[in-house]
Amino acid sequence: MSLDPAVYSDLLLSLLPELVLTGWALVLLLFVAWRHRTARDLRIAGWLTLVALLSTAIAVWWLWWNRAALQGPGTVAMIALDDFRWVADWVFLGAAALTVLISFAYLEREQLLIPEYYVLLIFATLGMMVMAAGADLIVIFLGLELMSVAVYVLAGLDRRRARSAEAALKYFLLGAFASGFLLYGIALAYGATGTTNLGLIGGQVSIMGKPSVMLLAGLALLIVGFAFKIAAVPFHMWAPDVYDGSPTPVTAFMATGVKAAAFAALFRVLNQAFAPVAAWHDILWWLAVVTMIGGNLFALGQRSLKRMLAYSSVAHAGYLLVAVTAGGAAGTSAFLVYVIAYTLMSLGAFAVLSAKGRAGESDVLIDDLAGLASQRPWLAFALAVCMLSLLGFPGTAGFIGKWYILIAATSAGQNTLAAILVLTSVVSAGYYLPVIMAMYMKPQPVEAAHAGVHLDRWGRTAVAVVVVGLLLFGVWPNRLFDLAKSAGNSVHATAETAATPP
Amino acid sequence: MYARWVLTALLAWPLLAGLIVLLLPARLAKYVALAASLVEFVISVPLWWTFVPNGGMQFLFDRAWIPAWGIHFTVGLDGISLFLVLLTTFLMPLSILGSWTYITKREAGFYALLLVLTTGMIGVFVALDLFLFYVMWEVMLIPMYFIIGVWGGDNRLYAAIKFFIYTFLGSLLMLVAIIVLYLHAARATGVYSFGYAHLLSNAKDLGPAAWWLFGAFFLAFAIKVPIFPLHTWLPDAHVEAPTAGSVILAGVLLKMGTYGFLRFALPFFPAVALNQNVQLVIVVLSLIGIIYGGLVAMVQPDFKKLVAYSSVAHLGFVMLGIWALTLQSVQGALLIMINHGISTGALFFLVGMLYERRHSRLIEAYGGIARVVPLFAAILTIVSLSSIALPGTNGFVGEFLVLLGSFRIYPIATALATSGVIIAAAYLLTALQRVIYNPLKHPANEQLTDLTPRELAVLIPLLVGILWLGIYPKPFLQRMEPSARSLIEQMRPQQ
Numbered sequence: 001m002s003l004d005p006a007v008y009s010d011l012l013l014s015l016l017p018e019l020v021l022t023g024w025a026l027v028l029l030l031f032v033a034w035r036h037r038t039a040r041d042l043r044i045a046g047w048l049t050l051v052a053l054l055s056t057a058i059a060v061w062w063l064w065w066n067r068a069a070l071q072g073p074g075t076v077a078m079i080a081l082d083d084f085r086w087v088a089d090w091v092f093l094g095a096a097a098l099t100v101l102i103s104f105a106y107l108e109r110e111q112l113l114i115p116e117y118y119v120l121l122i123f124a125t126l127g128m129m130v131m132a133a134g135a136d137l138i139v140i141f142l143g144l145e146l147m148s149v150a151v152y153v154l155a156g157l158d159r160r161r162a163r164s165a166e167a168a169l170k171y172f173l174l175g176a177f178a179s180g181f182l183l184y185g186i187a188l189a190y191g192a193t194g195t196t197n198l199g200l201i202g203g204q205v206s207i208m209g210k211p212s213v214m215l216l217a218g219l220a221l222l223i224v225g226f227a228f229k230i231a232a233v234p235f236h237m238w239a240p241d242v243y244d245g246s247p248t249p250v251t252a253f254m255a256t257g258v259k260a261a262a263f264a265a266l267f268r269v270l271n272q273a274f275a276p277v278a279a280w281h282d283i284l285w286w287l288a289v290v291t292m293i294g295g296n297l298f299a300l301g302q303r304s305l306k307r308m309l310a311y312s313s314v315a316h317a318g319y320l321l322v323a324v325t326a327g328g329a330a331g332t333s334a335f336l337v338y339v340i341a342y343t344l345m346s347l348g349a350f351a352v353l354s355a356k357g358r359a360g361e362s363d364v365l366i367d368d369l370a371g372l373a374s375q376r377p378w379l380a381f382a383l384a385v386c387m388l389s390l391l392g393f394p395g396t397a398g399f400i401g402k403w404y405i406l407i408a409a410t411s412a413g414q415n416t417l418a419a420i421l422v423l424t425s426v427v428s429a430g431y432y433l434p435v436i437m438a439m440y441m442k443p444q445p446v447e448a449a450h451a452g453v454h455l456d457r458w459g460r461t462a463v464a465v466v467v468v469g470l471l472l473f474g475v476w477p478n479r480l481f482d483l484a485k486s487a488g489n490s491v492h493a494t495a496e497t498a499a500t501p502p
Numbered sequence: 503m504y505a506r507w508v509l510t511a512l513l514a515w516p517l518l519a520g521l522i523v524l525l526l527p528a529r530l531a532k533y534v535a536l537a538a539s540l541v542e543f544v545i546s547v548p549l550w551w552t553f554v555p556n557g558g559m560q561f562l563f564d565r566a567w568i569p570a571w572g573i574h575f576t577v578g579l580d581g582i583s584l585f586l587v588l589l590t591t592f593l594m595p596l597s598i599l600g601s602w603t604y605i606t607k608r609e610a611g612f613y614a615l616l617l618v619l620t621t622g623m624i625g626v627f628v629a630l631d632l633f634l635f636y637v638m639w640e641v642m643l644i645p646m647y648f649i650i651g652v653w654g655g656d657n658r659l660y661a662a663i664k665f666f667i668y669t670f671l672g673s674l675l676m677l678v679a680i681i682v683l684y685l686h687a688a689r690a691t692g693v694y695s696f697g698y699a700h701l702l703s704n705a706k707d708l709g710p711a712a713w714w715l716f717g718a719f720f721l722a723f724a725i726k727v728p729i730f731p732l733h734t735w736l737p738d739a740h741v742e743a744p745t746a747g748s749v750i751l752a753g754v755l756l757k758m759g760t761y762g763f764l765r766f767a768l769p770f771f772p773a774v775a776l777n778q779n780v781q782l783v784i785v786v787l788s789l790i791g792i793i794y795g796g797l798v799a800m801v802q803p804d805f806k807k808l809v810a811y812s813s814v815a816h817l818g819f820v821m822l823g824i825w826a827l828t829l830q831s832v833q834g835a836l837l838i839m840i841n842h843g844i845s846t847g848a849l850f851f852l853v854g855m856l857y858e859r860r861h862s863r864l865i866e867a868y869g870g871i872a873r874v875v876p877l878f879a880a881i882l883t884i885v886s887l888s889s890i891a892l893p894g895t896n897g898f899v900g901e902f903l904v905l906l907g908s909f910r911i912y913p914i915a916t917a918l919a920t921s922g923v924i925i926a927a928a929y930l931l932t933a934l935q936r937v938i939y940n941p942l943k944h945p946a947n948e949q950l951t952d953l954t955p956r957e958l959a960v961l962i963p964l965l966v967g968i969l970w971l972g973i974y975p976k977p978f979l980q981r982m983e984p985s986a987r988s989l990i991e992q993m994r995p996q997q
Contacts, residue, residue: 374608393644394637403677407571410681418681422674429667433647441651441659481570 014079017059017089018129024052025122032115039108045115046104052122053097056129060089078136078197080268082490087336087483088132088264095257095343096125101462102351103249105455110247112158121253124150128261135272137186137196140265144182144229148175151258155246167245174228174238182225188218189273201273211277219274223283226269229262230317232287233294240298243310248357251306252350255313256343263320263339267332270324271491284325288417291318292424299431305364306357308431309349312390315428316342319405322421326408333488334408337480338401341389341473345398348386348466352379355455366434371444376453380439382463387432389470392425397473400480505552505561509577509628511545512587513621516594520617528610532602535613539595542620546591553584557984559630567634572695577628581985582764582836585978586627586757589843592963593753594620597746600851600960604745604858605653612653616746619645623754627761630698632680635766636673639722639758643669646747646755654742661735661742668735672722679718682711683770705770716771716780723767726759727817730790740810741863745854748806752813752850753843760820760839764832764989768824772993776827784825785915791818793918796925800932805856806863808933809849812889815922816842822912822919823904827993831907832986833979837900840978841888841971845897848885848964852878855957856937859950865933870942875952879938881961886930888968891923896971 012019028048035041064086099121107117127147134140152175156168190196192215193204205211211219224235231239243251270280295315302308320342323335356372357364373380389398402425409418444450455463473480519538523531553560559578567575579587598616605612622642629635643666651662680696687704688694695701708715725732736756740748768775775781795814802808816838823835855878857863872879888895891902901923909916942948953961971978 388644394640403681406678406681407685410678411685415678415682418678419675422678423671426667426671426674429663429670433663433666437651437659437663440648441662478568478570481568485570 011079014063014077014081015133016063017056018126018133020059021052021056021122021126021129024048024055025119025126028052028119028122032119036115037113039113042107042113042115042117043104045118046100049100049118049122050097053093053100053125057090057093060086060093078139079133080135083483083487084264084268084332084336084491085133087487088260089129091260091336091340091343092125092128092132092257095253095260095347096121098347098351098462098465099249099253099257101458102252102347102354102455104458106247106249106354106459110158112247114157117154117157120150120154123147124154124253125257128257128264131261132264132268134265134268135198137189137198137201137269137273140269141179141182141186144262144265145179147258147261148179148229151250151254154250154253155242157250158247161245163245164247165245167242170238170245171242178225178228178235180225181221181228185218185221185223185225188214188221190218192218198268198272202275205274206276211279215277216279219277219280220283222269223266223280223287226262226266227287230259230266230320231314232317232321233291233314236291236295236314236317239314240307240310243313244304244307248306248350248354251310252347252354255309255350256346259313259317259320260339260343263317263324263335267324267335268491271327271332275327281325281327284321285414285417288318288321288325289420291315291321292420293318296424296427296431300427302431303365303367305353305366305369305435308366308435309346309353312428312431313346315424316346316390318424319402319421322409322414322417323405325417326405326412326414328408328412329485329488329491330408330411331488332491333481333484334401334404336484336487337404337477340480340484341397341401341470344466344469344473345386345389345396348382348463348470349390351455351459351463351466352383352386355379355459356450356453366438367442367445368449369435369438370442370449372439372450372453375444375450379453379455379463382467383439384436385467385470387435389474391429391432395471395474397470397477400474400477404484504548506563508545508549509561509579509624510563512542512591512624513577513628515542515545516617516620516624520614520621523614523617524610526610528608531610531613532598532605535617536595536598538617539591539598539620543591543595546588549579549584549588553579553581553981555581555981555984557581557988562630567631571633572693572697573633574631574695574697575634576630576697577625577634578630579628581982582761582989583627584981585836585840586754586761587624589757589840590620590623590627590754592967593749593843593847596847596851596960596963597749599956600749600854601744601746602956604854608652612649615645615648616750619649619750623750623758626758631696632684632698632701632766633696635698636677636680639673639676640670642755642758643673646743646751649747650739650743653744654747656742657738658742661738664735665739668725668732672725675718676722679715682715686711702769708771712771712774716767716774719762719767719770723759723762726762727756727821728759728814729784729821730787730794730814730818733791733795733814736814737807737810740813740850741804741806745850745857748810748850748854749847752810753847756813756817757839757843760817760824760835763821763824764836768827769989769992775825776993781825785822785912788818788821788825789915789918791815791821792922793925796922796929800925800929802929803865804863805865805933805937806850806853808865808929809846809853812849812926812929813842813846815926816846816889819901819904819919819922822908822915826904826908826911826916827990828907828910829983829986829990830903831911832990833982834900834903834905834907836982836986837896837903837971837975837978841896841900841968844964844967844971845885845889845895848881848961848968849889851957851960851964852882852885855953860946865936867944868937868947869940869944870938871947871950872938873942874948874950877952877958881953881965882938883934884965884968886934888972890927890930894969894972896968896975899972899975 130143152172158164227235299311389396392402562578565575625638799811820835823831891897
C-alpha cells in the first residue's frame, strides 16, 4: 500500500485519524444540540468523547502499523506521513483522554453543565493533530487556528467567574496577535522562496546558500509566533493569568496538549524547512536560556499552587527548547520522550489540584496542602511522584526525559546549555519540594482540613495511569525510546531528502 | 551461585522488604524491618570470606538495562567498596534497633524508608555503570530527606531542604559530566556505554575539558564529604535528624563522597588530581576542615552538634589521606572511613539515648551522671576515646596510618593535621567531663535509668568493632591493600 497524495482517496486515507475525529465531533455536536440540560447528558457526552478519542487512536495505530508501506513516491505532500506525526498524535489523544477523565466530576462540581465543552475539546485535539501532520505552513496555520479558537472558548467556559472571562480575553487577544506574527512570517517565507511547503522551502534554502534577509525575517516572525504559543520567556506574560483563571482541567489540557502541539509544529518547521539556516540555533539558544532561568525564578516566588504550576510549565518549555536547539534526530527523540513525560506529570499534578480546590482553585496555596499525606495518603503519594518527576528525579519519567535532553544537547556540543539546564533544575527544587514538604512534614492546620478533598472514580483512574506511567517509564523506558527514536529519525530523514530539490 | 547473585540480592532484598513493611500493619513494622535488615546482614557476611584480595572487581553481575544508550545493570566489589558495603549492612540493624522507642509516629513509613535507603547506599558502593551509580546516588536522597523532614527535630524542614538542595546541586553537575564522558568515550571508540571500565579507559586525552569535568565530580563529592566551605548543611542535617538518621548520615552517607573520590574523581582525571595547585587547594581545605571542625566542635553547647562537627574534622583526615596517595595513607583513609562509621555512629546512638531520657541534648543539662548510669558512662568513655584515636582503639590505627603515609608527601600539612588529634581530645574529653563527671547538679538527672538490654544490644556490636579494629586490623588492611595499591599505580604509573 503506497499512498500517493495526488490521488484523492489516498489523501483521504492519510488523513484517516483526523477524519474519524471530525466525524465524531459532528456526531457529538448533534447530540449536545439535542440533549444538553442535565448532568447525565454531560456524562454521556464525556463518554462519547472518550470513544471518539479511542477510535482515533486506533486509526493512528493502524496507519502506524502499516507505516513501512506508507511512504509515498517522492511527490510533494501537504500532509506528513512519518512516525513523528503518529507519536505526537498519541500524545495529544492521551492528554485529551486524561483531561476528559478529570473533567467528569469537575464540571458537575463547578456547575458547568455545558456539554459543548467536550465538542470544543475534540476540535482542539483535531487542530493539534493537523498541526503535527502539516508539512505545509498553511496546513500548520489552519491547525493552529482550529486549536486556538477552541481553547479560547474553553478558557472562558466558567463565565460566572470574572477570572475565567479575563483569562479567555487575555488569551484571545494575545493569541490573535501571535497568529498575526505567524501569518506574517509565513507570508515572508513564501515571498522569499515562492512556496509554503516545508520540504520545498528546505530545498530552496539550501540552493540559496546564504539566506536572504526576507527569509530570515520570516523565520524570526515564525519563531515569535510559536514562542507565544509555547509560552517561552519573554512571550510568556499571558500564561500565568490564563492558566490561573481557566477551569483546572482546561489548564491541564493547555499546559500539555497545546504546548506539545506548538512544539511539534515548531520542530517540523525548523528541521524540515530551515535546517540549513544556522541562525535559528542561536535564537533558540537564547530563548531556551531565558525561558529556563525566567520560568524557574518566577515560579520560586509563587504561593498559589496553580500559579506555581503555570510558571513551572514555562520552565519546562525552556527544557523542551533545549531539545529543539540541539536539533537533529537525537533532539527530536528527546523532545518526544520529554513531552510524553511532561504531559503525564503535569496532568497528574493538575488532577490532584482539581480534587483539592474549589471555585477554580486559584486560591489554593501550597501551604493549604499541609498534612494531606496523613488524610489522603494515595493522593499525596501521587502528587509527590508528579513533583519528583517534574523535578527530574531518578526513577521517574521526568528524569529519563531530562537525561535524554542532556544527551542530545551535549552531543550537539551544547555543554553550556546542558549546564544551565541542570542548574535551573536545582532552582526548581525550591518550589517543587515545598509541596512535598507541606503534604508530608507539616501538620494539618485545622481538624478535617482535607475533608472535602475527593477525586471520583475516573479522576482516580487518570491519576493512577499517570503515576504508573511515570514510574514505569522511569525504570523501564526501552519501549518509549524505540518509539521516540524511530520518530526522531523519520523527521530527520525527511529533512535530508527534502534538502535535495525534486 | 553466591558470588554471582549476592550483590543483586543485597540490592533487591531491602527494597522488597520495604514494600512488605508498608503493606503490613504498622505495629509489626519494626519487627519485620529488624528481621529484614538482619537477613541483609547475614547475606552480606560471607563476602568477608569469599572476597579474594587481588585488586580487581569481584562478584560481578551484568545485565542490559536500557540498551538504547548502552546502560547496563553492572555491579561489583573491590577492596575499597567491600568494607563500605559491610559497614552499611552492619549499621542498618543497629539503626533499626536504636529507633525502637525513639520513633513513635508513622512507624511503617520510617522503617520502609530506612530499608529503601539501604538499597540506595549499597547501590552507590557497588555500581559499576555510571548511570546506575547516578541513579543510586540520587535515590538515597529521597528517603533521607523524608527521614529528616518527617521524624526530625524542631528545625527539621529547614535542615531537610538544605540537605536536599546542596546534594542535588552537586549531583546534577556530575550528571552533565558523566554524559560528557560518555559521549567522549563514544566518539573515541564508537561504543556507547556507561560502563565504568569503558569510561575509565577512554577518559584520557580530554584536554582542558578534564578540568571542568573534574570540577563537576569534585563539587558533587566535596558537598557530600563535606569539605570545608561546603559543610554547612551537615550540622543542620545531623542535629535535626532522628538518631537512626544521624547514624546513617555520619556512618555511611558521608563516605559516599570520599568513596566517589577514590572510585571516580581520582582515577578518571589523574592529570588534574595530581596537579600541584589542585593538590594544594584540597590539602589546605582538608586541613581547615580538621582544625576548624575541631575548634567549632569545642564551643558547641549541644552534644549532638559537637559530634556533627567532629565528623567534619574526621573526614578532613580522610581527604588528606586520599590526596597524599601513598599506600599507608590511602589504607588509613579507608580505615578512618570505617572507624568513623562505627565510633561516630556509636556517639550518635549514645546522645540519642540520653535525649530519649531527658529530652535535651545540651551538655549543660547533664553532669555527674556517671553515678546514676555507670554502664552508659563507661561505654560513652570508651567510644569517646576511640573517636579521639587513643591507641588500642580503632581510631588510632586509621589516623596513625594517614599521618604516617602523608608525612612523606606533605610534611607541613601533616604536622598541622596532628594538632587535630589534640583538638579532638580537647573537645571530647571536656564534653565527657561535663556530661558524666562533675557534680550531679540537676535533680532531674537523679532519676535517669541505665541502659536497657535493647540499648546494650545496639552498642555492644559497635564496641566489639572498636576493639577489634584497634587491636587486630590486619584482616581489614590485608583485604584493602591490593585495591589501594592498584589505585595508586593507576594514578602514578611511574612509581
